[in-house]
Amino acid sequence: xxxxxxxxxxxxxxxxxxxxxxxxxxxxxxxxxxxxxxxxxxxxxxxxxxxxxxxxxxxxxxxxxxxxxxx
Numbered sequence: 001x002x003x004x005x006x007x008x009x010x011x012x013x014x015x016x017x018x019x020x021x022x023x024x025x026x027x028x029x030x031x032x033x034x035x036x037x038x039x040x041x042x043x044x045x046x047x048x049x050x051x052x053x054x055x056x057x058x059x060x061x062x063x064x065x066x067x068x069x070x071x
Contacts, residue, residue, distance in 0.1 A: 001013070001045060004033075006035050006055070006063065007032065007034050007043065007057050007059075008030065008031065008032055008033060008059045008063070009030075009031045009033055010028050010029060010030045010031065010038075010055035010058075011022055011025060011028065011029045011031075012027070012048065012051050012052060013026070013027050014026050014027075014048070014054065015027055015035050015044075018068060025044050025045060025046050026044060026045050026046070026047065026050070026051040027042065027043070027044050027051070028043055028044075028045070028051045028052070028055040029041075029042045030040065030042075030055055030058045030059060030062075033063070040058065040062065041058050042063075043055075046067075
């Protein structure tokens with residue numbers, strides 16, 4: 001599932017054990033969408049809520065660093 005936030009987006013997915021198909025942990029991938037789509041960061045967490053928090057935190061840091069004036 002892809003969630004867009006301005007010039008960024010993140011995907012979340014629940015991983016499954018390939019043998020048993022039982023749910024495992026969750027994975028996120030953060031993308032910068034412009035000028036071309038690029039993967040910024042990937043990570044995993046134990047719950048959907050935790051993985052969403054991590055992805056949103058990465059995006060918040062990226063947005064803050066883009067708006068910071070150059071020294």
